Amino acid sequence: MDRIEAERRLGFLRTEIDLHARRYYVLDDPLISDGEYDALFQELLTLERQFPDLVSDDSPSQRVGGAPLPEFVRIEHRSLMLSLENAFQQADMLDFEVRLRHFLHSEESFVYVAEPKMDGLAVELIYEDGILVTGATRGDGRIGEDITANIKTIPAIPLKLPALTVMPPILEIRGEVYMPIHGLRDLNAQRREAGETIFANPRNAAAGSLRQLDPKICASRPLDFFCYALGNPEQTNCRSQHEALDLMRQLGFKVNPYIKLCRGIKEVADNFAYLLELRPRLPYDIDGMVVKVDSFDLQRRLGNKARSPRWAIAWKFKAAQATTRLLAIEFGVGRTGAITPVAVLEPINIGGAVVRRATLHNEDEIRRKDVRIGDLVLVQRAGDVIPEIVKPIVDSRTGAEQIIRLPAVCPACEEPLTRPVNEAVTRCLNPACRAQRVRALIHYTGKAGLDIDGLGKRAVQQLYDQGLLEDIPGIYALTIADLAPLDGWGQKSAENVVRAIAASLQTSLAKFLAALGIRYIGEGISQLLERHFADIEALQAASRDDFLAIDGIGEQAAGSLVRYFASPTALKMLAQLREAGLQLTAPLAAAGGLPLANAVFVFTGTLSISRNEAKARVKELGGRVSSAISKKVTHVLCGIKAGSKEKKARELGLKIINEEEFMRLIAAGGPGSSKG
Numbered sequence: 001m002d003r004i005e006a007e008r009r010l011g012f013l014r015t016e017i018d019l020h021a022r023r024y025y026v027l028d029d030p031l032i033s034d035g036e037y038d039a040l041f042q043e044l045l046t047l048e049r050q051f052p053d054l055v056s057d058d059s060p061s062q063r064v065g066g067a068p069l070p071e072f073v074r075i076e077h078r079s080l081m082l083s084l085e086n087a088f089q090q091a092d093m094l095d096f097e098v099r100l101r102h103f104l105h106s107e108e109s110f111v112y113v114a115e116p117k118m119d120g121l122a123v124e125l126i127y128e129d130g131i132l133v134t135g136a137t138r139g140d141g142r143i144g145e146d147i148t149a150n151i152k153t154i155p156a157i158p159l160k161l162p163a164l165t166v167m168p169p170i171l172e173i174r175g176e177v178y179m180p181i182h183g184l185r186d187l188n189a190q191r192r193e194a195g196e197t198i199f200a201n202p203r204n205a206a207a208g209s210l211r212q213l214d215p216k217i218c219a220s221r222p223l224d225f226f227c228y229a230l231g232n233p234e235q236t237n238c239r240s241q242h243e244a245l246d247l248m249r250q251l252g253f254k255v256n257p258y259i260k261l262c263r264g265i266k267e268v269a270d271n272f273a274y275l276l277e278l279r280p281r282l283p284y285d286i287d288g289m290v291v292k293v294d295s296f297d298l299q300r301r302l303g304n305k306a307r308s309p310r311w312a313i314a315w316k317f318k319a320a321q322a323t324t325r326l327l328a329i330e331f332g333v334g335r336t337g338a339i340t341p342v343a344v345l346e347p348i349n350i351g352g353a354v355v356r357r358a359t360l361h362n363e364d365e366i367r368r369k370d371v372r373i374g375d376l377v378l379v380q381r382a383g384d385v386i387p388e389i390v391k392p393i394v395d396s397r398t399g400a401e402q403i404i405r406l407p408a409v410c411p412a413c414e415e416p417l418t419r420p421v422n423e424a425v426t427r428c429l430n431p432a433c434r435a436q437r438v439r440a441l442i443h444y445t446g447k448a449g450l451d452i453d454g455l456g457k458r459a460v461q462q463l464y465d466q467g468l469l470e471d472i473p474g475i476y477a478l479t480i481a482d483l484a485p486l487d488g489w490g491q492k493s494a495e496n497v498v499r500a501i502a503a504s505l506q507t508s509l510a511k512f513l514a515a516l517g518i519r520y521i522g523e524g525i526s527q528l529l530e531r532h533f534a535d536i537e538a539l540q541a542a543s544r545d546d547f548l549a550i551d552g553i554g555e556q557a558a559g560s561l562v563r564y565f566a567s568p569t570a571l572k573m574l575a576q577l578r579e580a581g582l583q584l585t586a587p588l589a590a591a592g593g594l595p596l597a598n599a600v601f602v603f604t605g606t607l608s609i610s611r612n613e614a615k616a617r618v619k620e621l622g623g624r625v626s627s628a629i630s631k632k633v634t635h636v637l638c639g640i641k642a643g644s645k646e647k648k649a650r651e652l653g654l655k656i657i658n659e660e661e662f663m664r665l666i667a668a669g670g671p672g673s674s675k676g
């Protein structure tokens with residue numbers, strides 16, 4: 001066969017195979033036998049081997065998995081991949097609707113889309129001109145990992161989309177990769193036979209498969225995919241979630257058949273009951289139901305909180321529970337000195353995972369639940385949440401159970417413990433406490449921090465025990481000569497770690513803040529801070545009110561930030577890190593990425609949209625909202641019956657705008673025109 005003929009035949013084979021794969025994997029309604037399909041596929045592979053330069057990226061042959069990757073590349077999502085707030089009962093759903101009404105200043109009921117909540121891994125697929133170019137994990141919501149090679153091996157994910165007139169040049173499809181129950185069962189059986197560890201649940205199995213560096217391994221795993229969202233809906237002509245689902249279905253994606261349009265919370269609740277009853281008969285696991293406001297216009301108005309949208313919520317099924325014996329209590333010392341009682345349990349399988357330990361949070365909880373050592377206890381596991389003790393089974397007590405007492409001194413440093421008034425937590429307040437220091441170091445180098453390769457829990461503990469590492473700046477003083485002679489190290493790993501340490505000096509402000517482990521300042525708030533402050537110096541100069549003006553930052557976080565940046569120890573440490581070469585990459589706010597980055601608004605008088613909504617829109621665009629007029633204010637929005645504030649603003653010569661002007665201002669920089 002000559003080249004021209006081969007090209008023609010390859011085109012035909014690819015179209016045929018795509019068609020039949022879709023009939024089989026997506027529609028579950030094949031037109032030809034497996035044997036006929038295999039023959040087509042074999043012919044494709046043979047021809048492509050003969051003409052390797054004719055292999056295209058969207059060829060079905062690419063699904064078998066290409067060459068292994070050395071590591072995953074990080075990828076920034078075009079728009080944030082948020083997570084969801086949880087609801088556990090109908091009352092939470094009613095609250096959710098009340099919040100919607102309040103926020104939108106509306107009396108109406110809403111149309112919702114209720115979707116089974118898949119227990120798998122969220123991914124984003126990017127199609128450029130209809131060709132799958134990227135598949136990424138959610139990661140921290142802003143940055144995920146490039147798993148394109150693995151994604152391409154999943155038969156239900158189209159490599160190429162049919163040309164529809166309404167398609168934007170870049171299409172972002174979001175959904176869940178999951179492993180069907182029978183697939184997980186077979187895989188685990190194989191693994192057990194091979195002496196490998198088994199996957200505790202479908203979610204771990206999906207995640208473990210997608211994070212394989214060798215795509216051939218991923219290709220051998222029975223993975224499937226349901227889509228549930230568009231990342232860039234404003235670039236399509238869909239006006240609602242149900243239209244978006246229709247579009248994705250037309251494009252050849254699998255959409256869960258049990259998704260339902262519901263009018264009002266009553267219908268939502270009925271559907272929840274239906275799914276709960278259906279759950280045991282589904283071929284895949286679901287852990288609840290996701291409820292979304294259908295209208296995109298309302299979604300846009302409702303906007304997002306730090307980590308989740310206001311317009312959606314996950315109504316979770318009740319957690320799996322089981323009873324087991326409480327064998328002992330261990331006391332841990334956290335990063336902030338909090339003493340946490342951890343129950344050591346007789347190992348038990350709950351909902352597919354073996355549970356050996358459970359948290360008891362604090363002393364009050366131990367008293368309230370009256371748990372004792374030796375008790376038979378009811379333990380529950382809710383999703384990823386750490387297992388917890390629900391209650392002791394009082395009826396089965398023998399009298400030999402022992403009351404749990406909190407230690408009087410820190411189990412790590414033996415300094416006396418204190419329980420601050422109004423706090424439920426007993427703490428070790430010794431700043432030199434070794435347990436706290438080690439925890440802070442582990443946090444800094446770990447996944448939630450700067451993720452320094454080779455400096456995991458064990459390594460940090462070892463370096464601390466050897467007296468080589470005491471505090472965060474000490475990390476940057478470590479040398480190859482320090483590390484190489486240590487037990488289990490060697491020249492090569494010492495070199496790698498020193499290189500990773502040096503690389504960690506270049507990071508983002510958000511990552512760095514989260515790594516510091518300041519109380520109440522986690523990943524979400526760090527990201528918010530990064531949007532509003534250019535650098536550490538700006539954070540040091542900020543006041544409590546400056547922090548409070550940011551949506552998503554409350555009293556506790558603001559207080560904690562002010563305290564932190566006033567502490568001489570922290571300032572000394574920051575100076576040392578700067579000296580060590582810390583270089584924070586420019587955050588969005590500084591780069592002028594957010595249109596209202598330097599604006600400060602005051603609202604006064606009656607507005608037609610709710611204050612909360614107006615506030616949220618300003619904050620989304622990087623601006624701040626203040627309650628008082630001052631020279632720092634850049635815009636004063638005056639509604640009907642604006643009073644003394646308007647007067648004062650005029651006296652100061654501040655810019656005064658009406659609601660119409662305000663709406664124009666926020667529409668001009670509205671979501672979709674900026675990241676996040």
Ligand code: IVH
Binds near residue numbers: 085115138290312
């Ligand atoms: S919507 C902002 N829909 O749940 C919208 N998520 O807790 C966020 N999930 O990371 C996603 N089924 O992995 C959505 N029908 C569904 C879902 C779903 C499962 C997962 C997803 C996400 C997590 C959020």
